[in-house]
Amino acid sequence: MSVYAERIARVREQMSATGVDTLLLSVGADLPYLTGYEAMPLERVTMLVVPRDGEATLVVPRLEASRVVEQPDVFTVSAWDEIDDPLERIAGLVGRGAASIGIGERTWARFVLGLQDALPGARFRSSTEVTAPLRMRKDAAEIEHLQAAATAVDRIAAEMGERPFGGRTEADVHRELADRIIEHGHQRVNFAIVGSGPNGASPHHEASERVIGDGDVIVCDFGGTMDGYCSDITRVFVVGEPTAEVRDTYAVLHEAQERAFLAATTGTPCEAVDAAARTVIEAAGYGEHFIHRTGHGIGLEEHEEPYIVAGNDRPLVSGYVFSVEPGIYFPGRFGLRLEDIVVATEAGPRRLNEASRELAVVA
Amino acid sequence: MSVYAERIARVREQMSATGVDTLLLSVGADLPYLTGYEAMPLERVTMLVVPRDGEATLVVPRLEASRVVEQPDVFTVSAWDEIDDPLERIAGLVGRGAASIGIGERTWARFVLGLQDALPGARFRSSTEVTAPLRMRKDAAEIEHLQAAATAVDRIAAEMGERPFGGRTEADVHRELADRIIEHGHQRVNFAIVGSGPNGASPHHEASERVIGDGDVIVCDFGGTMDGYCSDITRVFVVGEPTAEVRDTYAVLHEAQERAFLAATTGTPCEAVDAAARTVIEAAGYGEHFIHRTGHGIGLEEHEEPYIVAGNDRPLVSGYVFSVEPGIYFPGRFGLRLEDIVVATEAGPRRLNEASRELAVVA
Numbered sequence: 001m002s003v004y005a006e007r008i009a010r011v012r013e014q015m016s017a018t019g020v021d022t023l024l025l026s027v028g029a030d031l032p033y034l035t036g037y038e039a040m041p042l043e044r045v046t047m048l049v050v051p052r053d054g055e056a057t058l059v060v061p062r063l064e065a066s067r068v069v070e071q072p073d074v075f076t077v078s079a080w081d082e083i084d085d086p087l088e089r090i091a092g093l094v095g096r097g098a099a100s101i102g103i104g105e106r107t108w109a110r111f112v113l114g115l116q117d118a119l120p121g122a123r124f125r126s127s128t129e130v131t132a133p134l135r136m137r138k139d140a141a142e143i144e145h146l147q148a149a150a151t152a153v154d155r156i157a158a159e160m161g162e163r164p165f166g167g168r169t170e171a172d173v174h175r176e177l178a179d180r181i182i183e184h185g186h187q188r189v190n191f192a193i194v195g196s197g198p199n200g201a202s203p204h205h206e207a208s209e210r211v212i213g214d215g216d217v218i219v220c221d222f223g224g225t226m227d228g229y230c231s232d233i234t235r236v237f238v239v240g241e242p243t244a245e246v247r248d249t250y251a252v253l254h255e256a257q258e259r260a261f262l263a264a265t266t267g268t269p270c271e272a273v274d275a276a277a278r279t280v281i282e283a284a285g286y287g288e289h290f291i292h293r294t295g296h297g298i299g300l301e302e303h304e305e306p307y308i309v310a311g312n313d314r315p316l317v318s319g320y321v322f323s324v325e326p327g328i329y330f331p332g333r334f335g336l337r338l339e340d341i342v343v344a345t346e347a348g349p350r351r352l353n354e355a356s357r358e359l360a361v362v363a
Numbered sequence: 364m365s366v367y368a369e370r371i372a373r374v375r376e377q378m379s380a381t382g383v384d385t386l387l388l389s390v391g392a393d394l395p396y397l398t399g400y401e402a403m404p405l406e407r408v409t410m411l412v413v414p415r416d417g418e419a420t421l422v423v424p425r426l427e428a429s430r431v432v433e434q435p436d437v438f439t440v441s442a443w444d445e446i447d448d449p450l451e452r453i454a455g456l457v458g459r460g461a462a463s464i465g466i467g468e469r470t471w472a473r474f475v476l477g478l479q480d481a482l483p484g485a486r487f488r489s490s491t492e493v494t495a496p497l498r499m500r501k502d503a504a505e506i507e508h509l510q511a512a513a514t515a516v517d518r519i520a521a522e523m524g525e526r527p528f529g530g531r532t533e534a535d536v537h538r539e540l541a542d543r544i545i546e547h548g549h550q551r552v553n554f555a556i557v558g559s560g561p562n563g564a565s566p567h568h569e570a571s572e573r574v575i576g577d578g579d580v581i582v583c584d585f586g587g588t589m590d591g592y593c594s595d596i597t598r599v600f601v602v603g604e605p606t607a608e609v610r611d612t613y614a615v616l617h618e619a620q621e622r623a624f625l626a627a628t629t630g631t632p633c634e635a636v637d638a639a640a641r642t643v644i645e646a647a648g649y650g651e652h653f654i655h656r657t658g659h660g661i662g663l664e665e666h667e668e669p670y671i672v673a674g675n676d677r678p679l680v681s682g683y684v685f686s687v688e689p690g691i692y693f694p695g696r697f698g699l700r701l702e703d704i705v706v707a708t709e710a711g712p713r714r715l716n717e718a719s720r721e722l723a724v725v726a
Contacts, residue, residue, distance in 0.1 A: 105473040
């Protein structure tokens with residue numbers, strides 16, 4: 001049995017357990033998880049229809065049908081022409097009997113609303129209720145893929161530390177990161193945040209034409225997709241000797257990240273991992289400067305369940321893979337963030353990233 | 364009044380005309396069209412709430428709030444923290460009075476379903492009913508942006524024709540296209556299709572490791588985003604002298620594209636432009652090999668309304684900008700497509716792309 005056929009079988013068990021009659025999967029990672037095929041994010045809809053019993057069908061635009069690698073033990077292909085109504089076809093495959101439909105969480109609103117009109121009796125829920133319990137728990141092959149991607153960005157972090165930052169623009173450093181992400185074996189650059197000086201205080205800052213200067217603290221947060229799986233790492237660089245304040249707050253951050261990492265044992269609720277980091281930062285008096293959650297799951301998507309956030313009492317299970325990335329931000333001045341990808345195992349938490357976690361002093 | 368304030372005023376008129384009480388805009392182009400701000404495609408929701416009367420509010424994750432360029436005459440910012448429920452906040456801003464909600468057509472299903480739960484009395488429709496009539500009709504500044512992006516890809520098409528294709532992989536040509544798209548002033552590469560030989564018969568083929576050989580026909584379809592607006596062009600290259608069959612079918616395609624271009628006068632229904640291309644290809648006996656519509660609107664998005672497709676009786680209006688891109692595909696052998704961006708004007712259709720439309724013979 002192929003990995004996809006195995007996954008579909010487990011998805012069907014989960015559909016039974018959660019009372020979902022039909023899954024409808026379009027853009028997003030559930031579809032490639034179950035079929036190896038990724039839907040193009042276009043106005044021409046692609047959708048896998050998975051009844052709890054009976055054969056799955058991949059409804060796909062005719063002009064994309066030749067891109068599909070068929071998996072006869074998983075689905076059959078139904079290609080639609082430009083003058084067809086694909087939502088009508090999908091509704092026909094769902095049938096009138098389906099009361100509860102799980103739809104991919106990134107499906108475009110226009111398709112959700114169109115299908116609700118075409119299937120007025122059905123209740124729509126997010127497919128995540130069905131797929132997340134499976135996708136969160138990575139198997140050995142998936143962890144190998146995530147390890148390979150993590151090792152690649154570890155190398156990039158080390159290489160970046162050997163080059164000068166001073167005198168270059170953020171956009172220039174961004175381009176170097178993006179190029180290296182591809183050179184080191186990723187097929188896709190997902191993001192390459194370069195936040196220097198005051199820009200580092202904006203966690204999702206877009207690299208600008210700001211020229212990096214002496215004494216600047218630079219947050220570099222970057223990742224891509226390699227063979228379907230994502231990397232994500234954050235390291236902090238500083239041009240010349242850091243001030244005592246930067247060194248001291250970085251030491252707090254480093255300690256917070258280590259505490260959260262050590263807390264990430266199986267059975268521990270996600271929120272307790274968040275609290276482990278937060279407690280250290282709060283005790284040092286920087287609580288209000290840590291303005292985001294501690295982490296997110298990672299796999300086929302950069303951000304997926306489980307979220308390492310207050311209020312999430314889901315206990316960690318062996319095979320869960322997630323980021324641990326506390327941050328401390330001083331608006332108008334500088335920011336700090338330190339991020340590794342961690343896998344929960346029965347033997348304790350294990351980091352996939354091993355690049356140096358010391359503040360990197362650069363020219 | 365800023366361009367955004369003007370657009371919001373026109374959107375409100377359109378809301379009145381279509382009976383929409385509140386617009387909810389997230390990922391996709393409606394939000395930047397009205398605010399200049401683009402939502403990150405993340406599980407942390409960003410949403411502009413536009414009541415028909417009263418102030419608009421941009422609900423945004425706290426850690427992205429510093430990226431927002433405020434437009435006090437257009438919206439106020441409401442930042443939510445990691446432990447807040449943003450959908451509850453959005454529902455509160457919508458209020459119980461709203462019976463009809465227009466939601467951005469690319470909004471993620473998880474947010475659509477969550478908002479439907481939070482606002483059980485409201486009817487949800489696509490915001491496109493409100494925004495498309497405005498967005499389709501480009502103003503002079505928008506046409507200048509589209510012209511600049513078109514001129515950039517024209518230059519790339521010319522440069523590509525001067526280099527050898529033979530002996531290189533599709534992926535290598537793809538990388539060259541992607542690099543040139545950035546070099547020529549785009550901020551983002553949207554796609555760079557390189558379909559050589561039999562791969563050219565798959566209109567959305569992903570560049571592969573196939574090595575391009577003598578006699579190969581290569582479809583290159585590429586575009587990016589420059590200052591918010593998209594480019595999109597397709598040209599065909601052939602390694603060495605084309606066969607008589609390639610030359611003859613290309614002549615049919617060239618004629619079909621020209622006919623569709625000439626048909627694109629204001630007042631002409633979109634479907635008649637499609638028919639103009641299709642009639643030429645059908646008359647030559649290749650009707651079944653033209654497997655897609657003739658074109659799509661283009662602007663802030665690569666594909667947007669109006670679609671140049673059978674069944675779309677919307678008449679062209681001055682300022683509409685769209686692609687004209689018929690294709691002829693022979694599965695297992697080769698494909699051909701020829702694409703320009705065209706603007707409808709009172710003085711007749713005008714092409715934004717002026718790169719040579721001849722079959723480009725390369726080494």
